[in-house]
Amino acid sequence: AQSVSQHNHHVILSEAASLELGCNYSYGGTVNLFWYVQYPGQHLQLLLKYFSGDPLVKGIKGFEAEFIKSKFSFNLRKPSVQWSDTAEYFCAVRSGAGSYQLTFGKGTKLSVIP
């Protein structure tokens, strides 16, 4: 069974600091990788995804993630965070196409201090 590990439970940053959230997955085959974000009081929404091709993917609101196959990692980055980035971030993996079953990590709560 596949699993997803997010290294940090809670990250606290000041505005303008750089962000990197770690995500590792355990599955040896072809995977599709996702980062979802849940802003306070809102529903989960897609931040970015990787299916194939360029391992550096860009998402909404200045976020990007790099897929490193050899490390089974898909870390999320943002050069300069804003207070509005305060949210919970979830990494997820899907093994192959044809199914919408995602395995999620337990999430990383990001608090940005103005």
Next chain:
Amino acid sequence: KAGVTQTPRYLIKTRGQQVTLSCSPISGHRSVSWYQQTPGQGLQFLFEYFSETQRNKGNFPGRFSGRQFSNSRSEMNVSTLELGDSALYLCASSFTPGGDTGELFFGEGSRLTVL
């Protein structure tokens, strides 16, 4: 266009009762998935339906069941409720595999409290 709609948004039940949650997917979406979200376990996959057929099921006891109707609306049912069933239940809808963007569109969830 309208998003994924879940009803009810909040509900309180007592142990032993049963509950039915409803999900209306985005118009045109044919796949509906259900997830349980708790602070300790995060998001855990319950089941996925496509064209009224259950395609995948997560590791939950048989007390958890679901179904999908011909209009793609879905319901999930939990019987003989336990305290540990208290959670946010999320529904997500997706395009058909022919238009697979891989993205799940989530509803705001139904928060179940079991007393």
